[in-house]
Structures are given as structure tokens and as C-alpha cells.
Amino acid sequence: MKFGQQLQRYPHFLERTYQLTYHLFKKLDPLIARIGYDRVDGWLRGPEDFAKRVVFDCHMCGQCILHSTGMTCSMSCPKNLRNGPCGGVRANGHCEVKPEMPCVWVQAYNRSLDMTVYGDELLNIQPPVNRQLEGSSAWINMLTGQDKAVPKAWPQMDIIPLAEK
Numbered sequence: 679m680k681f682g683q684q685l686q687r688y689p690h691f692l693e694r695t696y697q698l699t700y701h702l703f704k705k706l707d708p709l710i711a712r713i714g715y716d717r718v719d720g721w722l723r724g725p726e727d728f729a730k731r732v733v734f735d736c737h738m739c740g741q742c743i744l745h746s747t748g749m750t751c752s753m754s755c756p757k758n759l760r761n762g763p764c765g766g767v768r769a770n771g772h773c774e775v776k777p778e779m780p781c782v783w784v785q786a787y788n789r790s791l792d793m794t795v796y797g798d799e800l801l802n803i804q805p806p807v808n809r810q811l812e813g814s815s816a817w818i819n820m821l822t823g824q825d826k827a828v829p830k831a832w833p834q835m836d837i838i839p840l841a842e843k
């Protein structure tokens with residue numbers, strides 16, 4: 679079993695790590711703003727991509743919702759669904775498109791049950807993924823609020839902001 683898959687068996691540990699990182703970035707926000715979000719984004723992309731790819735099979739969508747999806751990357755779903763599974767989940771809990779692969783939403787649900795900080799966020803409605811953010815640092819987009827921005831052309835919707843936890 680790969681290192682990342684092993685770690686994903688401990689969603690509570692992962693959500694606490696996420697929580698700590700979140701608070702660290704919030705504390706550093708004034709400094710990052712002074713340096714420049716774009717510049718820090720350039721520094722962060724590589725390490726963020728590497729670390730999250732190893733653990734979560736991250737696809738660098740730039741709009742990270744791991745904490746709302748059982749610390750399971752919803753972009754690993756072949757259909758990139760961000761609001762729950764499609765209607766094709768197999769009886770064994772595997773993917774319709776890739777039968778050998780467990781459905782990421784079944785995993786997200788099961789893992790969210792082990793989470794005590796963000797587990798209930800599984801019910802949050804997520805905006806459609808904004809492809810313009812692909813490849814950028816999700817941490818920086820969180821600080822600037824870009825990860826919650828809904829383009830004007832889209833129907834406006836109530837995005838539940840990340841609660842301070």
C-alpha cells in the first residue's frame with residue numbers, strides 16, 4: 679500500500695494537520711500580503727503540489743476542499759464531481775468509470791465519519807470548480823478568497839465560508 683493511502687486511513691490526524699496549517703497561514707497572512715500573494719504563490723506551488731500529490735493524489739485544482747470531503751480529494755473522481763457521487767456507483771462501492779477504483783465519494787463519506795473538526799462539512803454545497811485556478815496554490819487562494827469567488831457569469835450561490843475551528 680502506498681504511503682498516501684496508508685495516511686488516508688487516519689482522517690482525524692489529517693484534518694488536525696490541515697487545521698494547524700490553516701491557522702499558520704492565517705497568522706502569516708499579513709506577511710504574505712506584504713511580500714505579495716503572487717510571489718508567494720510561485721514559491722508555494724511546487725512544494726504544495728509535491729506534498730499533496732503524495733498524500734492525497736492532488737490534482738492542484740487551486741480550490742482545496744479536502745477538509746469538506748473527508749480529507750479525500752474529490753478531483754480524483756474521474757468525473758471531477760465536487761458535490762457527492764454520481765448515480766453510477768457500483769454495488770461494491772466502486773467507480774462506474776474505473777471499476778477497479780473505490781468511489782472517492784464513498785471514501786469521503788466513510789472518512790468524514792472519523793473526523794471531529796470538519797466532518798460535518800461534507801454537507802456543504804461546493805461551487806463548480808474554477809479551472810482558471812488550476813495549478814495555483816490553494817493556500818494562497820484561500821487567503822485571497824479566490825477559492826470562494828463565483829464568476830459573475832455563473833448563477834450566484836451562497837458559498838458557506840470556512841468556519842474558524
Ligand code: SF4
Nearest residue numbers: 736737738739742751
Ligand atoms: S481538492 Fe484540489 S487542491 Fe485539494 S487535494 Fe484535491 S486537487 Fe488538490
